[in-house]
Amino acid sequence: MNKVVRLAVASALCAAALPSWAAVTLTVASFPDLDRDVKTAIPLYKKLHPDVEIKLVSRERVDHVNALTTQLASSSGLPDVMGLEIGFVGRFIASGGLEDLSKAPYNAGQLQSQITGYSWAQAKGANGDVYALPVDIGPGTMFYRKDLLDKAGVTEADLTKSWETYIAAGKKIKAATGAYLVASPVDLKDIYIRSNLKNGEGIYFDKSGKPIIAGNPRFENAFKYAKEAQDAGIAGNIKQWSNEWAAGFQHDQIATQAMGAWLNGHLAHWLAPDQGGKWRSCNLPAGAFASWGGSFYAIPAKSTHKAEAYEFVKFLAANREQQIAAFKTLDAFPSLKAAQDDPSMSEPLPYLGGQKAREMWRDAAKHVPEIPINKNDGVAEDIINDQLDQVVHQGKDIKAALADAQADVERRARR
Template identity: 25%
Template structure:
């Protein structure tokens, strides 16, 4: 009966269905169970956690929320090392997931302790598989994702004689060759930058490779994987031809660049729409557009997982909470509140998501667009421990150095040296 209710709820995407299935564990334990959950930035869980406690009178949940992801994850690994202090449910951003999977012995296998009716079929396959360690243990239930599309300035395209309709621009973003060729044309006609920074483009290209900076046996591949160097050469060459605005992502100059038309295109995960609107401002509504196309076919930037550390004194109750929060109906509620794009198959088929439009981007059906992009992602990229740190602190800073005058070869040597230090 419970399995049938959960299936019906997932199809209908209405609130409360899975919660009705979940009760009992806390009552079987003979009293109140106090759980804690740790998250960062904005997951949209405040109202959901209050709802969960109403539906489960024997459960109380304390929510520890940190403003920034960097300090949050630093504390996470400190508490892991000390074997104390972690919450019962711990959120992990996908950029740090490889480091967590390398310590998977400190986390519970959710396929063993989670509700039986929570199966792989709930999630996009690539999202589910990315939450597993090398032995096949499921360490995290997927929350949101960041499927990639391309944002661009319609008015700047029109001024350069390029097509500007969201359907008409798709051929410009059909492949990386097409993207950089269009960039050359744009620079030639306008003398202005095509994209924001070398690092943002390199990261997108790199994340489409089957493996990241490490091989599946966790050997550093910075020099053995020729595709990494090829992407480096391609991006730095485009930057040298004037395509980069040389802006460090999330800096004040980068923020103001959206308003000042400092670049014509932007790699756009679903959550980037909110950034564009906030930074470009209401005066640029209708000038920015987004299309369901991305060079190389598709990709993902962002998203998180809910894990249950072995430090938890109530692992099964914690897994049940994590399962409920990542059910499609709860993820739709989080999406409507915060814009976090769900990774659950039934949520991606929900009219509440598919009918979502964005007036700022010309009334585009943004929910439908990003659901389409999410399905274009194939297999998850293998990332070894330290992979995220190499991308964030090594390749990005080395590309900035190239933009400021270092040669591509000099920048690449910085990458090799920095990656080797992290891999030791």
């Protein structure tokens, strides 16, 4: 064998020995602001995998979901990695278009003990297998305008002691400042229906997938308090994520807002940046603990680079350095338990008047129940909101409204 042939053979053997994901370009589909998570990850990931290129395709939320739906249905133009909000995880799992990460070679179950329990439960399908990895969580909290409460002679304890004291506080705030307690009756309903849930109990469906709406005290009380707030004039008719919602924060019209801890970043950076120092955060009323939002990454079942894609998804979800970097960049609360012990958790937050609120949010995350998701959660939410509107604005009987909601959800779920 001459020298040239030997060199050619040696080169071929070396090439064969390289990892199969060398010189691969991964396409990652995401949306604002989750896309900044990917942007933060790229330089860190390149240090570990210099031969892997990350191509980020970012679309607005609705366009992102529509594009993924079309791509999964047609198996055309699929990304290698797809970012998902919690509200769409169940739907995409049910479509059958996501890779099962529980099985070999991924064996994602090895990561379970490292991830916040309730977010892990949200990544499971009806069969108990895992189809996505959580990258951030939204422990529920109550944001409130301390200056408005002070003017009305209302304390934080009035907001948190009970639902009755919360409503009473709203009446005082409205009388003294003109501000609404909540932007809309829907907001109050959303707080209550997430209260007092147990591990394994869904918001709208039981373990067998049957709706649990009619005759459920959780929904009856939620509707009752929402109607009381509307009748008392302490709930506005301001829809979340609307221009009016942002204006409500900017012009002292909304005194409290229950939401995921991530709302702090939204308030500080674009919803109401000029209101810094006026807001505070506290636990939800009556000792409730709930989850609002959360982000996940999944892999299409027909991705052409599954192994490489999983390495990147695992990096986003289980690499402490990346989780902390994303937390500092996006103010997205880390799903990785090890990242929740970072010293930045104890830093005072200027927007919240120097409050060390992250410590409270971290504790709240430990108490949030593990609530399974259902592919029809979004359908049920829309139906419930429609019935609530009929109750608070048209005087419909609460029990009748919930019975109609139950029947409608059952009908829609059978389709």
